[in-house]
Amino acid sequence: MSPYTIAVIGGDGIGREVIREGVKVLEAVAGRGLALTFEEAEMGAELYRRTGEDLPRETFDLCQRTDAILFGAAGLPDVRFPDGTEIAPQVTLRFRLELYAGVRPIKLYPGVPSPLRLPAGRTIDYVIFRENTEGLFASRGGGAAVGREVAADTLIVTRKGTDRIARRAFEAALGRRRRLTCVDKSNVFRSYLFFREVVQEVGTEFPEVTLDGAYVDAMAMYVVQRPWAYDVVVVENQFGDILSDLGAATVGGLGMAPSGDIGDRWALFQPSHGTAPDIAGKGVANPTAMILSAALMLRWLGDRHKDPTAAAAGDRIEAAVAEVLVAGGTLTPDIGGRASTAALGDAVASAL
Structure with a gap:
């Protein structure tokens, strides 16, 4: 059923860093009958600080017309609505797109300390x-x-x-x-x-x-x-x-926790972690949850469109992640290594 068009929204903080690795891995797994195109958009606290909008109409429209949504993270502790609550456009999307099933796999991979x-x-x-x-x-x-x-x-x-x-x-x-x-x-x-x-x-x-x-x-x-x-x-x-x-x-922390917010028509896939402003820009965020969320997305596309090629690509991504984690040479600091965000993403892409 491909080609599939994916909405890519980095958001704030480390969301922008890890989503690059998710796209990198998706590009590496594409081919062999799986075609993916990516369209980028903005939402989040930085956008709200700059424009007064956290979820602009053009971003919402993109989410509605693409095949799936790949999202990083949103929200910053010092950027809030007038009522004092934090910016969380991803929660708004859950309600507006009826993404009623929050799917949160909890899995300990060999090579990851618990x-x-x-x-x-x-x-x-x-x-x-x-x-x-x-x-x-x-x-x-x-x-x-x-x-x-x-x-x-x-x-x-x-x-x-x-x-x-x-x-x-x-x-x-x-x-x-x-x-x-x-x-x-x-x-x-x-x-x-x-x-x-x-x-x-x-x-x-x-x-x-x-x-x-x-x-x-x-x-x-x-x-x-x-x-x-x-x-x-x-x-x-x-x-x-x-x-x-x-x-x-x-199972190693939020950097190891993928998620999918799934409805009957639309679905959004993102790491379970937040924007982590304390480490944003340092290149040390763990992209594994983002990469595994991309694998969940491909499996969902495969199930929704009866496309075994997409589902198999999701399985290949998870297998590549497992291979990299057990090898141990490119782990990020949160799981006991010294590798950068990009190095872990490169390792998974190479394993594919």
């Missing part, structure tokens, strides 16, 4: 399916405040939103180890009980998948104590935001 001491024969390889457009994030841009004394935000859980993320998660589990864990706080909050009930209802249509549940506070302990026990996790928006960062810490 702060956990895993038993012999155990590893970490699970995927978090985060509901992306409801939950506590539904209050973004809203909420209520009474002077400087009281503030409130509302958590929203709907049947439609929970049903569709649950189906995505069950479908993913069918292609993996066929276990799904629903994470919530249903012992205290009615909204989370409703979330679990809808997940359980959807589960009756997937008898091949074993469904269990965990309260979020306990789950934060379990993914440290026995992360190998998990396969696919489905979770509300805010809890998913927190657990995915915790999971990333167990």
Whole structure:
């Protein structure tokens, strides 16, 4: 089904640095029946500081007309909206494009240090399916405040939103180890009980998948104590935001954590990390999460368009990343090496 046109948006901070490596690797894997073209656009905090817009119309239009979106990172701590919240156009895109499935793979690759001491024969390889457009994030841009004394935000859980993320998660589990864990706080909050009930209802249509549940506070302990026990996790928006960062810490950090924000028509792929202004411009940011996000993008294109060439290219990128990581000669400082951002990207491109 190629050629595919990819919207490329670097954003702010290290987002601009790592996205260059993502494009570099995509260019290296293209060919053999896979044609990719790239169109660049701007959004983010620097753009807002310069123009007063964080997500201009032309960027949004590009996102709508291209086949997929490859994004770096956005937001800077000193650039905020008048209400005091940070610039986050990627979250705006989730809502406007209905990118309801936040897919966050948590995988420990050989050669990458983990702060956990895993038993012999155990590893970490699970995927978090985060509901992306409801939950506590539904209050973004809203909420209520009474002077400087009281503030409130509302958590929203709907049947439609929970049903569709649950189906995505069950479908993913069918292609993996066929276990799904629903994470919530249903012992205290009615909204989370409703979330679990809808997940359980959807589960009756997937008898091949074993469904269990965990309260979020306990789950934060379990993914440290026995992360190998998990396969696919489905979770509300805010809890998913927190657990995915915790999971990333167990597999080498956010530089090892790719993600996809996926809807029924559009999808955006980005590293889970932020703009890291403390290391921006130093050339030491880890581009692995960006490169693995590009691999996720190709697999999504392959699945959406029934294009095995695109899907295979995504697999080739992940295999090349694994080869470079286990070799160990071009690791960035965050995972124990001394290599630059570009050197790691070059190594993956060469491995292809």
